[in-house]
Amino acid sequence: MEDVPLPVLFEQARKIHSTATESGADQELVRKGCEALKICEDMVSKLGLFSANETKDDISTTNLKYLLVPFYIAELTEKIAQSDRILILKASQEKLKEFISFCEAMELVPEEELETSIEGGSNSLVDRRAQKIARFKRQRAAESKLLEIKERKERRGRSSKAAALSTPVEAGEEDVLDDDVEEEREAWLTAISLAICKAFDLLEMLKKEEEILSAIKEKQSKDGDKEFSQDVLDDRTKRAEAWHRDAAVRARYTKPAEPITCATFAQDVLEGRAKVSQAHDHKHQPMIFGPASLVGGSLTSERERMAAQVFQPSFRLPTMSIEEAGLKEMEMMNKWQERNAKMMEEANSSWYKDNSKQRPSEDDDEDDDAAQDKARAWDDWKDDNPRGAGNKKLTPCG
Template identity: 25%
Template sequence: MHVEKELTKFTTMANTLKSEEGEQGKLPDIYSKIWSNYEFLETTDLSSTDAEYQRRVCESIVSTEKAIHMTNLLHLFSDNEDIDEVSTTSLKYLLLPGLLNYFTLRKTGEDRLELVKKAKAHVKDFMRLCALYNLTTIKFEDDDDEDEDAEMKNGKEVSTTLSAKKEPDLLGMANQRQNKIDRYKEQKKTLQEIKELRVYVEKEHVDDEVQRKYYLLLLKNWISSSLDDYENIKMELQILKQMAAMKAKGIDVAEEKKSEEAAAAKKKPFRPFIITKDQLQKQVIGAGYPSLPTMTVEEFYEQKVKDGTFQIPTGASLQDWARDPDQTTKDKAEEEAIEEEKIAQDDPEKLAKMRNWDDWKDDVRRGDGNRMNMG
């Protein structure tokens, strides 16, 4: 009785699938068309808004949804199977949710927020399926998108700025960046292997082992791409929701951004001034140009010294320094050269001065006279 029931169930499923294939075409043919469109979109120079580009995108979305429906009818994948139990010809159908995510993200002409939400569901389905067969250990945890939507519906306060809600985690960002670099290097290596194997896979007769390795590498590459897609989707969703919240409050996003940029660019205007040689010239020029503040060289110097901008070397006059700022440095170098020459020639006066200094250092210990610490 149990066998008859199972046989009836199998017959019904086969008839349903046969009917589906009669209306929509065979699953391998549909998949070939989907993959052909994917390769076209990856290599074309057409803009994403081009009519032909969007026609292929829409056609691929419909075909991919049909292919997923047909694989479900066939029960090609099971929760209690291992990847080794999946036939080589069925491996490529694991890519279908990932392909549906790819096409959905490239569709235009509809509400972007809804499209991105759909793409997020598709990429999560793909990663869940890959994790089921131990192709990846990464699992996307359920986030609080639904909670955020509930808050918006309940009338709770939602931020209307495009900035992040939390302070950035610098360590987490650094780790994430390193992971992306490592993943990029691994993906580059995988793509090279895929390119080499594809030559053999496209032949009429291909070894099953080679074909299986090719599809497993494809899955590995798509898992890596899906991780990047998921991060981009989360960021785009956050921005789109904040924009929707701003729009609901009657805030023009473009005008808000312009006003913020204008406020940032608005600075205190620079007021020009004239430096005069002396006080008399200051009065004359000031009388002729009353709108321009003026100051003498001495006043300018005092202001700069007060600000700590520069300082004239000790012993130099302001006019001498203004005439030749490097003169003091030159004089100091000449003095050092003269002192070295005296030492080299055993100048009596210089030698006596040096001996007296040595004697003083012998008699006076370092720190004598310094009573700050009351030692």
């Protein structure tokens, strides 16, 4: 590897890093990547590509990518499997701190992270949560920007390739490569910003892991180096399961019995414990939501039932089963048919027909004679008193 040029070696180490972080930690591949990155680090140091007096604007676009070498070393070192895990954690933390301090000197670390590091970190849960959210937003923005740059570069490459195929190349004309320096610089600066966010998260995680392992090691040294054997763990598991089993048995007497469902009633009928003619109350058994390990298996203890009821859906659950809905709809249909039949019966009843076919009576004849006499008297009066009579004095020529 020492005879390989720095750009080629860096690309090989970068591919190993992406493969190890995406597809799992193959120890041989991880060690090979660490070795290649350390050689890259030595070559960068010997060539003097960076200086403490420079900032990000003073670094050339070609050398920007070599700022990620300590971060890649830290991520691959953390994946090395070794008996003494604390040494691995310390080595990885040292490289992360080196990467963050160098980026801080190059003015690449956000001001929020610098203020937090200067203050020594806030112990408030609200402040730590806000810092996590802001860091996560920066990480998502950097990832989306890198994806956008990659897609833009691929589109430009396809269009240039199509243009080269459609346009004939004249003799002596050289292919001009579209090396967009500004786009490449933007891509590497975005990748460094993404690495900074990941470095802070990884550093916090490694610190917590180191504290836990140190506490366990200290406790083991105080207890006389007594290690937890598999027999002790099995014994604890058996006692916990026995306790939960007894609690489930006790819960049967403390909680009311579950209503029988349609499926259980059908099973009882098939097995001869019940008859079809027996009245059965259709009840809807509520759906159980929770972790897949609990929902997929059988809930044998009260603890598992409570754990399965932790995660509930955001939508409203049905209040009745399909059988209950069918019975309700059938009942509504029966009432509607009964009401229609009653209305038809009233419409076709005898009293309605009798009233419609009833003949005029003597009282009606008397009323007709009186009305006729009144009309004749009114006609006689109009003949004796023509229209306008008695108003001659009111007319202008009267």
